[in-house]
Amino acid sequence: MFNRHLLILLLLICACSLPTTTWAYQAPEGYPWGKCFMYRIYLKDKVLTEYKLNKPERFLSKKALERRKRQRLEVDSTDLPIPRSYLRQIEAQGVKVMSQSKWNNTVVVRVANHQQMEQVRALSFVDRILKVWSSPDSLKMEHRTKYADAFAESNRNEGHYYGAAGAQIGLLNGKPLHDAGFKGEGMTIAILDGGFKNADRIPMLKNISILGYRDFVATPCESIFAETEHGTMVLSTMGMNKPEYFVGTAPKADYWLIRSEDSASETLVEEDYWAAAVEFADSVGVDVINSSLGYQDFDEAEMDHGYHELDGRTALISRTASMLAHKGIIHVNSAGNDGMSVWKKINFPADAHDILAVGAVNMLKNNAAFSSVGPSDDGRVKPDVMALGSPAAVVSGRGEIDYNMGTSFSAPIVAGMVACLWQALPDKNAFEIMDLIRRSGSNFETPNNVMGYGIPDFGKAWNEGKTR
Numbered sequence: 355m356f357n358r359h360l361l362i363l364l365l366l367i368c369a370c371s372l373p374t375t376t377w378a379y380q381a382p383e384g385y386p387w388g389k390c391f392m393y394r395i396y397l398k399d400k401v402l403t404e405y406k407l408n409k410p411e412r413f414l415s416k417k418a419l420e421r422r423k424r425q426r427l428e429v430d431s432t433d434l435p436i437p438r439s440y441l442r443q444i445e446a447q448g449v450k451v452m453s454q455s456k457w458n459n460t461v462v463v464r465v466a467n468h469q470q471m472e473q474v475r476a477l478s479f480v481d482r483i484l485k486v487w488s489s490p491d492s493l494k495m496e497h498r499t500k501y502a503d504a505f506a507e508s509n510r511n512e513g514h515y516y517g518a519a520g521a522q523i524g525l526l527n528g529k530p531l532h533d534a535g536f537k538g539e540g541m542t543i544a545i546l547d548g549g550f551k552n553a554d555r556i557p558m559l560k561n562i563s564i565l566g567y568r569d570f571v572a573t574p575c576e577s578i579f580a581e582t583e584h585g586t587m588v589l590s591t592m593g594m595n596k597p598e599y600f601v602g603t604a605p606k607a608d609y610w611l612i613r614s615e616d617s618a619s620e621t622l623v624e625e626d627y628w629a630a631a632v633e634f635a636d637s638v639g640v641d642v643i644n645s646s647l648g649y650q651d652f653d654e655a656e657m658d659h660g661y662h663e664l665d666g667r668t669a670l671i672s673r674t675a676s677m678l679a680h681k682g683i684i685h686v687n688s689a690g691n692d693g694m695s696v697w698k699k700i701n702f703p704a705d706a707h708d709i710l711a712v713g714a715v716n717m718l719k720n721n722a723a724f725s726s727v728g729p730s731d732d733g734r735v736k737p738d739v740m741a742l743g744s745p746a747a748v749v750s751g752r753g754e755i756d757y758n759m760g761t762s763f764s765a766p767i768v769a770g771m772v773a774c775l776w777q778a779l780p781d782k783n784a785f786e787i788m789d790l791i792r793r794s795g796s797n798f799e800t801p802n803n804v805m806g807y808g809i810p811d812f813g814k815a816w817n818e819g820k821t822r
Contacts (some may be wrong), residue, residue, distance in 0.1 A: 378763045386574060387464070392452060392487035392623050393471050394670075395444065395461045398479050402437040417542075417639025418604075425783040432457045432677065440479055447473040452572040455629040457677055458670060462486065462626045464572070486622035488654060493574070494618055496581045501552045501753035505599050509755045518747040518755050521717060522591070522767045525742050528603055530813035531774045538607030541773040543636035545588055545766070546628060546645040548615030549581020551751030553589055558600075558736075558753060562593035567611040568634060570627045577622040579611040583751025584762065585611065585652070588646050590749035592764055592770035600747065600755055603770025610640060615647055620655045625649060625671035632674060636681050641776060643678065644769035646688040646762035648701025648726075664705040664731040675706035679784040683707040684776070686769035688761035689737040690726030700726045700736050710788055711736050712765040713806060714743025717776040719796070721804050725761055728803040737806040738788075739795055741767045771812045790815040790822075 405413050410429040422429065435456050444461060445451055449470055453462040465471060468485075475483055511517045523529060531537075542565065550567070553559055569578050578585075614631040616624055622638035628647065635643055646796060650659045663669050666676050676683040689711045690701035700795075704711035704726070713725040722744035728736030743764030745757040768791075776787050792798065794815040797808025 361465055377515070385490060388466070390460055390464055390466050390489045391468065391485060392464050392572070393474075394484045394486045395463060395474060395621070396481040396483070397436065397440060397459045397461065398481045400431065400437055402439050402730040403434045404438060405434050405487065407434065413497060414637055415639050418637055421639055421641065421682045427680065427682050436461065436753050443477055444474060445800045449474060449734060451712060453570065453623070453626045453630050455626060455633060455674070457633055457674055458516075458629060460626065460629075460670070462520050462572075462623060484622075486626060486657070488621070490619055495574075495576060496549065496551075498549065498577060498580050499751060501556050501751065503557055503753070505558055505596065505755060510598050510621060512598055515597050516601045517596065519591070519594065519600050519602060520601070522650055522742040523603055523771070525717075525719070525809060526603075526767070526771055527811045527813040528771045528774065531771070531778055531816055534778065536774045538604030538770065538773040538777060541604070541642065541777050542610065542640045543592060543642045543644060544610040544632075544640040544768060545585060546612050546614045546631050546643065546647060547585030547588055548617040548647075549578055549583070549613060550585040550589065550611050551581060551583035552579060552753065553586045553611065553751075554579045556586070556753040557751070558596055558749065559590070559594070561595050562589065563608045565608050567609055568631070569613040570631045570634070571616045572612055572623070572627070573616055573618065578611065579615065582617050584646070586751045587748035587756075587758060588644065588762060588766045591746060591766045592628050592644070594749060600749060601768055604773045607770065607773050610635060610638065612767070620649070620652045621654070622652060625669065625706055628671050629674040632678065632685075636678075636683060640683060642769055642773050643683055643685045644766045645685065645703070646765050648690040648704060650692075650697060659702055661699060662731055664699060666705045666707040666732070666734075667741070668728060669702040669705075672703040672706045675703035675709055679708035679788070682784055684772050684784045684787060685766050686772060687711050688765040689713040691724045691760050691762070693722070693724045694727045698727055700728055704736060705730045705733070708785065708788070710738045710768060711792065711806075712761060712768045713737035713740045714759070714761045714764040715740045715809065716744040717742065719809060722759070724759070728806065735801045735806050736803070738792060739768060739807055739810045740764065740805055741809065768810070775812055775819070778816050782819060793818065804821055
């Protein structure tokens with residue numbers, strides 16, 4: 355889920371008159387698979403895996419192994435792929451494998467009826483099963499929309515290098531890093547989102563280094579570049595590089611664009627897609643992951659998460675996020691936009707351990723009313739830090755500079771600066787970089803459940819990192 359309550363918030367916050375996206379209505383189509391279900395299968399072990407820990411090059415890229423070696427991290431059993439023999443036995447029961455997570459030792463399958471799962475449950479290596487998805491009655495397909503060939507000349511801010519994005523990098527004091535040449539070069543950022551409308555065609559995005567893209571959502575779509583523009587806006591906050599119009603926080607970084615969110619529905623299986631996506635990101639050697647996604651209530655109430663699960667360990671997505679720093683990756687996640695809803699709290703996986711959950715502030719450095727609050731259920735400070743998100747400058751799927759609200763945008767603004775700081779301090783590990791960022795926060799001495807450790811000062815974090 356991303357910015358689920360954004361339309362409501364824009365109506366409530368009447369002081370802000372911001373342009374919003376106009377969506378063309380698409381007539382729903384009959385669901386292609388008919389009535390069906392997906393189940394998550396928890397496996398007991400991996401004893402029959404074909405891979406060995408002493409030969410990690412068979413299942414991890416050279417860059418992924420170099421990243422771990424640099425941070426003195428060992429490859430462990432969670433990295434081993436699920437045994438192929440287990441997958442064959444599962445599919446022999448007449449079900450279709452749709453997704454899998456080696457870190458959690460889980461498999462997602464699609465079935466036509468619930469009875470099929472009883473045969474799967476009886477397999478000796480199966481621990482338990484959980485329903486995570488039911489097919490909708492119809493499928494609404496997103497399609498390409500028109501986009502601008504260039505920014506309007508009125509968008510140019512002559513003499514101001516960052517253009518529309520100046521405020522968001524200024525609030526984080528990121529300019530000293532950029533001025534010293536640290537703009538994310540050599541760092542790789544993966545963006546997990548629901549779609550990247552026109553990001554492959556908008557001329558103003560052409561100088562962003564996109565290494566590749568993948569889709570982990572099982573349900574059909576035309577293309578990740580025909581889906582929601584949310585990911586395009588997220589990408590722009592980091593990767594844009596058009597001086598005097600819009601320069602993002604990591605304009606020289608490399609990017610992987612990954613779809614894990616099914617914007618047509620809200621179900622637990624999206625956590626499985628997310629887990630598969632971050633494992634892929636790990637396997638190709640990314641350094642930073644931005645995920646402006648969060649979950650807690652679903653289309654089927656039986657799947658809803660409760661407050662007691664906000665411990666960073668219970669929800670599959672949060673448990674997975676809590677592993678990332680131990681793989682040498684810094685994960686940045688939006689805190690959520692539920693501050694004015696009944697829920698109010700951070701979403702999952704913002705509750706994860708050893709990540710940066712980012713809330714939103716306005717230009718007066720006050721927290722945005724919609725920004726979700728902490729703490730986690732086990733008493734940890736959440737959100738971790740804050741950045742501009744009320745509103746933030748973005749580039750829309752129409753190729754236009756726009757202003758939008760949400761922790762969806764404060765998070766990637768921080769993620770880009772994380773990449774720049776890590777480029778400047780390459781000998782630090784993921785934990786050390788995150789500690790420097792928290793310590794630089796405006797609220798570090800007195801963290802609370804609304805602002806966390808406050809607004810980080812990346813210039814300060816860099817200076818402190820050089821002396822530690």
